[in-house]
Amino acid sequence: MANSPEMRASDGDRDRVAAVLREHTAQGRITMDEFNERLEQLYKSKTYGELARLTADLPDVDLRNRPKVSKEVEKRETHAGMKAAWSAWAIASGVNWVVWLMVQLNSDGFVYPWPMWVMGPWGVILLISTLFGNNQPKRQP
Structure with missing residues (x-):
């Protein structure tokens, strides 16, 4: 049966119209x-006709097939936690190399470059997580 403008709308119908407006x-x-x-009017609306008036001047939107550009942008964006992890890695690596350099300059011979054992495994794990992990923030329910 087709939905006539006088029929009552459900909360799900209002949620779909809200998604279109967003x-x-x-x-x-x-x-x-x-x-x-429009959102205020949306939640006061009771019928399909009232809902239709809220989007009458707007083109149809297929929410299932959103533009690919926005998904590509999302994939390129790095999660803030991953940026913080890389920053911590860079700072810790820098501090370790400065300490190694100070020890090297104050010693008589060659000092083994131990900072690579600090930054190496940590950096590899971060690199793998960045390239192959899900860098998107977790959504709160």
């Missing part, structure tokens, strides 16, 4: 003020 806001078709106004 997508149009993200694409710049409506401003944040318009989004907030």
Whole structure:
């Protein structure tokens, strides 16, 4: 049976319209003020006709097939935790090499370059995690 404009809408119907409005806001078709106004009206709406009026001036959006560009950008972005791990690795490596250099300059002979054993395994693990791991933040329920 087709949905007539007078039929009552469900919470799921309102959630789908909210997702469409968010997508149009993200694409710049409506401003944040318009989004907030429409969202307020959305949750007051009771029928399919009222829901349809909220998106009547907007093109249809297929939320299942979002643009690939945004997914590619997400893949390229590194999770903030991974950036922090690389920063910690760089700082610890730098400090160890400075200590090694000070010891080397104050000794009579060659000092084994032990900092490579600190930075090597740690760096390999970070590199593997960066290249093959999921660098996206975990979403809170």
